[in-house]
Amino acid sequence: MLTHALVAATATLATITAPSAPAVTAAVPPGVVTGVDVATSQSGIDFGLIAAAGHTFTIVKAGGSQLGEGPYTSPHYATQVTGARAAGLRVGHYWVSGDFSTPVQAADHLVDNLRDYRRGDVIALDNEVLDHSTRLWGDQEAAAFFTRVHARLGDYVPWLYMGAADLRSRTWRQTIATGAKLWVASWGPNNGTYPGEPDLGGAYPSWSAHQYTSNGTAGGIRVDLNIARPNAFDVVSPGNPTTLPKSTTEQDGVPGTVFWQRTQHWLAQEWAYTGPIDGAPGTNTYAALQRAMRPHGYTGPIDGVPGTNTWAAVQRMGRQWSYTGPVDGVMGPNSWRAFARFVNQDKYD
Numbered sequence: 001m002l003t004h005a006l007v008a009a010t011a012t013l014a015t016i017t018a019p020s021a022p023a024v025t026a027a028v029p030p031g032v033v034t035g036v037d038v039a040t041s042q043s044g045i046d047f048g049l050i051a052a053a054g055h056t057f058t059i060v061k062a063g064g065s066q067l068g069e070g071p072y073t074s075p076h077y078a079t080q081v082t083g084a085r086a087a088g089l090r091v092g093h094y095w096v097s098g099d100f101s102t103p104v105q106a107a108d109h110l111v112d113n114l115r116d117y118r119r120g121d122v123i124a125l126d127n128e129v130l131d132h133s134t135r136l137w138g139d140q141e142a143a144a145f146f147t148r149v150h151a152r153l154g155d156y157v158p159w160l161y162m163g164a165a166d167l168r169s170r171t172w173r174q175t176i177a178t179g180a181k182l183w184v185a186s187w188g189p190n191n192g193t194y195p196g197e198p199d200l201g202g203a204y205p206s207w208s209a210h211q212y213t214s215n216g217t218a219g220g221i222r223v224d225l226n227i228a229r230p231n232a233f234d235v236v237s238p239g240n241p242t243t244l245p246k247s248t249t250e251q252d253g254v255p256g257t258v259f260w261q262r263t264q265h266w267l268a269q270e271w272a273y274t275g276p277i278d279g280a281p282g283t284n285t286y287a288a289l290q291r292a293m294r295p296h297g298y299t300g301p302i303d304g305v306p307g308t309n310t311w312a313a314v315q316r317m318g319r320q321w322s323y324t325g326p327v328d329g330v331m332g333p334n335s336w337r338a339f340a341r342f343v344n345q346d347k348y349d
Contacts, residue, residue, distance in 0.1 A: 026193075026194050026195060026196035026197075027194070028194045028227060029197070029227070029229075030248075031229065031230065032227040032228060032229055032230075033056045033057065033227065033228050033230065034054060034055050034056065034225065034226065034227055034228075035055050035056055035057035035058055035059070035089070035090070035225075035226050035227075035228060036050055036055055036057075036058050036059075036216070036218055036223040036224060036225060036226065037058065037059040037060070037061075037092075037094065037211065037223070037224045037226060038058060038059075038060055038061065038080055038223065039060075039061035039074065039076075040061070040074060040075060040076055041222075042080075042221055042222075042223060043075075043076045043079075043080075044221070045080070045083070045219060045221050045223070046083075046219045046220075046221075047080075047083040047084045047086065047087035047089060047219075048086075048087045048219075049218065049219030049220065050084075050087060050089065050218050050219050050223075051087040051088055051089055052219075053218045053219065055089065055218060056089060056090055057089055057090035057091070057092065057122075057226075057228065057233075058080075058084045058089045058090075058091060058092070059091075059092035059093070059094050059122060059124055059159075059183075059226075060074075060077060060080045060081050060084065060091065060092065060093055060094070061074045061077060061080075061094055061096070061126075062074055062077050062093040062094060062095055062110055062113065062114070062115075063077065063095060063096070063109065063110065063113065064095055064096025064097070064098055064106075064126070064130075065095075065096065065097065065098035065099070065100045065101035065105070065106045065109070065133075066096050066097065066098030066099070066100065066129075066130045066131045066132060066133040067098065067100060067131055067132055068100060068132045069100075070100050070101065071100065071101045071105065071106060071109040073109075073113045077093075077113075077115055078115040081093070081115040081116055082115070082116065085116060090120075090121075090122075090233065091116075091118075091121050091122075092121055092122030092123070092124055092157075092159070093110070093114060093115075093117065093121060093122065093123055093124070094122075094123075094124035094125070094126050094159075094161065095107075095110045095123075095124070095125055095126065095145075096126045096128075096130060097125060097126060097127045097128070097133070097136070097137045097141075097142075097145075098130070098131070098132070098133040099132065099133040099134055099135070100132070100133070102144075103137065103141045103142070103144040103145035103148065104144060104145075104148045106145060107144075107145050107146075107148035107149045107152065108148065108152070110123070110149070111149060111152040111153060117153070119154075119156070119235065120157060120233065120235060121156075121157065122157045122158075122159050122232075122233065123149055123153070123156055123157065123158055123159070124158075124159035124160070124161050124183060125137075125142060125145050125146065125158075125159070125160055125161065125180075126161045127142060127160060127161060127162050127166070128161075128162065128163060128166065136162075136166055138170065139170065139171060139172050139173060139174045139175050140174055142160060142172070142174075142175045142180070143174035143175045143177070143178050143180075146158045146160075146175065146178040146179075146180050147178055150178070155235050155236065155237045156235060156236075157181070157232075157233055157234065157235055157236065158178060158179060158180040158181065158236065159180065159181050159182070159183040159208065159209060159232070160172070160175055160180045160181070160182055160183060161183040161184075161185065161211070162182075162183075162184060162185065163184075163185045163186070164184050164185065164186040164198045164199055164200065164201075167182070167184060167200060167201070167203045167204060168199070168200065168201035168203050170203070171203060172203060172204060176204065176205065179236035179237060181208035181209070181232055181236070182200070182204045182206070182207045182208055182209070183207070183208065183209040183210075183211065183226075183232075184198045184200065184204075184207045184209070184210055184211070185211040186198030186199070186210065186211075186212065187211075187212060187213050187214065188212070190213050190214060190215055191213070191215060192213050192215045192216050192217070192225070193213070194212050194213075194227075195212055195213075197257060198210055200278065201276065201278055202275070202276020202277050202278030202280075203276075205244050205261070205265070205277055206244050206245060206258070206261065207229075208228060208229050208231065208232035209226055209227065209228040209229070209232050210226060210227050210228075211224050211225070211226045212225060212226065212227065213225050229245065231245075244258065244261055244262050244265060244277075244348070244349050245258055246258075246262075246344050246349075247259040247262050247340045247343065247344055249336050249337065249339075249340035250337055250340040250341050250344050251337075252333070253332070253333025253334065253336045253337045254333070254336065255336050255339075255340070256279070257279030257280070258279060259279075259336075259339075259340055259343065260279040260280065260281050260285070261277050261278070261279040262340075262343040262344065262348050262349075263281070263285070263289070263339075263343050264276070264277045264278070264279070264281070264285055265277050265343075265348050265349075266292075266342075266343050266348045267285065267288040267289060267292060268288075269347075269348070270292070271288045271289075271291050271292040272288060272291065273285065273288035282304070283304030283305070284304060285304075286304040286305065286306045286310070287302050287303065287304035289306065289310065289314075290302050290303075290304070290306070290310055293310060293313035293314060293317065296313040296314070296316045296317045297312070297313050297316055298310060298312075298313035307329070308328075308329030308330075309329065310329075311329040311330065311331050311335070312327050312328065312329035314331070314335065314339055315327045315328070315329070315331075315335050315338075317338075317339075317342065318335055318338030318339055318342070319338075320342075321338040321339070321341040321342045322337075322338055322341065323335060323337075323338035
């Protein structure tokens with residue numbers, strides 16, 4: 001029989017309270033795959049119906065250390081992994097962080113009790129405050145968990161699950177360095193529709209998976225719905241952190257969040273930019289850009305206020321990246337495409 005504490009822990013992975021908001025439906029990013037995550041409350045789920053609905057992956061709750069009784073294995077974990085495999089779904093295994101084991105103890109319990117683990121399976125750390133636990137794991141603790149899993153399994157696919165607000169509340173340099181990919185929960189109105197890109201606030205280079213609602217339906221049962229970029233399932237090695245995706249600005253000529261993240265990453269590497277890699281350019285971003293444009297003829301002040309002279313220098317740089325328009329300091333689609341070709345270089349990933 002389940003203990004009272006374990007019954008209390010059988011909710012699905014996400015328990016973040018979503019504020020009420022009007023229904024909003026945004027376009028799902030191109031090139032993603034869809035999937036679900038499951039826990040004890042989905043004990044009777046038919047994974048064949050999940051696959052028939054077009055989903056390609058499922059992340060199964062393996063256990064956690066958020067209960068006072070100590071680390072445990074989720075009661076339906078083995079059955080759910082077997083069912084997901086039988087339906088042809090890609091499988092992941094997630095562990096809930098908590099106060100009642102060290103990161104190394106948690107990693108060892110998880111690895112010792114993995115069900116049908118195969119290289120290429122996701123191993124996810126669900127870092128949130130649940131049940132008897134009182135705090136998030138910090139950067140050092142999350143990194144220690146991923147490092148220990150790697151020591152036990154070798155190169156694998158690590159995911160860090162966090163709510164967007166919790167993620168933004170601190171920095172994750174050590175965790176990023178382990179290669180852990182971000183699985184972010186950001187629900188918006190939480191009405192089953194996609195609410196748009198999550199706000200990372202510069203705390204992580206980019207997201208690899210996005211849990212966008214806890215009110216989804218698949219196979220006739222309530223589930224959390226997720227999207228994932230194809231590279232979310234790439235096996236990584238410690239020291240090779242997750243990379244930024246390529247900017248679509250190179251094709252559409254419209255600068256967006258990823259374009260500016262890549263620009264900020266380039267400026268941080270080469271032009272002393274010290275602000276967040278958040279894709280939201282401000283004075284610090286533009287000041288670094290002005291410094292970077294000195295070799296391309298910019299002679300104005302480094303004041304972080306871009307004008308015609310700044311953008312004319314960007315266009316001159318763009319000549320080296322197939323820009324053939326006028327150098328008039330007026331950025332149009334062709335100017336942005338050339339700039340994007342420059343920042344889309346692999347070295348700025």
